[in-house]
Amino acid sequence: MVNLGDFEIYFYDLVDSTQDLARNLREAKEFTTIVAREQSRARGRFGRRWCSPVGGLWFTTILYPKTSISTYSILCLLSSLSVVEAIKDLTSIEAFIKWPNDVYVSGKKIAGILVESEVFGDIIERAIVGIGLNLNFRIDAIPGELRNKVTTLLEEYGKPVHTETLLLRILNELKKNYEKYKIGAYSELIEAIKSDMEILGREAVVSLSHGEILGVVRDLDIDGNLIFESSGGKIVIKPSEIKKLELV
Structure with missing residues (x-):
């Protein structure tokens, strides 16, 4: 475990899934983060396989929202918003939220978010926020049938982006947006999310x-x-x- 900024982070070379590791860290502090260079059994929504080769940014962050289950959509979207804001700030590349859980650049998927929650009554007690971002690898590392649908930051930016710098930027954006969420600033978050959605009116x-x-x-x-x-x-x-x- 290392401290990066305000965050406790566990780095691994190869794991089955950062989501599964995070789920088993029952006593972890909020914003404890699991990062892997490579995942062998990564998944997205509905258990769909997520390709996560070496060179990507694959991580899961643990949160304890204690918020109503009715706000689950906002929790998912603020995670996407945090990725979009970090990409824009670090590279000036135009990234967009594709509802409900993807980030797109140049009309292609560059990141996906998976938020798995533990709910008691109608309260989200614990959430593990998985973020997979295609970072420093060429598109030929992706299976052929997906190559016309996805992109990577290396392809779009033209040069590698320092992994830990981008990770810290995303976590800081996530913390900022999460704090707004915790105090109920939903309207402010929704307006920010909508401003980064290019599908409205389409x-x-x-x-x-x-x-x-x-x-x-x-x-x-x-x-x-x-x-x-x-x-x-x-x-x-x-x-x-x-x-x-x-x-x-």
């Missing part, structure tokens, strides 16, 4: 449990849920309800 297809719907992404509500308008009218979609969102 036509899209959303995949839900009962099928696909064509419509327009209209807004976010105060809880961070998506307001989507189709020919049948407006609906509110929670992150847990959506399987995929594709712009048309």
Whole structure:
């Protein structure tokens, strides 16, 4: 374990999943962070495999929100917001949030966020925030079927970015946004999130449990849920309800 800024960080060369390691650190302080050079069994939403070769930034941070489960969407989105802000500040590259849990650059996925929570009653007692960012590797390290859908910071920026510098920048942004979340500054966070979303007002297809719907992404509500308008009218979609969102 090392101290980096205000954070206790555990660095590993190879792990199955930083999420699993963090889950088992039951007595860890808030913002304790697990970082791995490489993961062999990384996952995203719905258990989807996440490719995480050497050269990426793969980490999980432990939080104890003690907040209502109704704010879960905001917790996910403020994590994405923190990644976007850190990338912009460090490289001046335009990054955007793709609701509910991805970060895109140049129309391609560069990072994904997975927030797994422990809920008692209607309170989020513990959350492990997993962040995977394609950092200092070339696109040919990604399986061929994904290469036209993803990018890396090395490809976009043209030169390597110091891993620990970016990690610390993301953690500082996460801490800042999390503190706003803890005091209930939801409107401020939602406005910041919306300013970094390029899908608002765009036509899209959303995949839900009962099928696909064509419509327009209209807004976010105060809880961070998506307001989507189709020919049948407006609906509110929670992150847990959506399987995929594709712009048309």
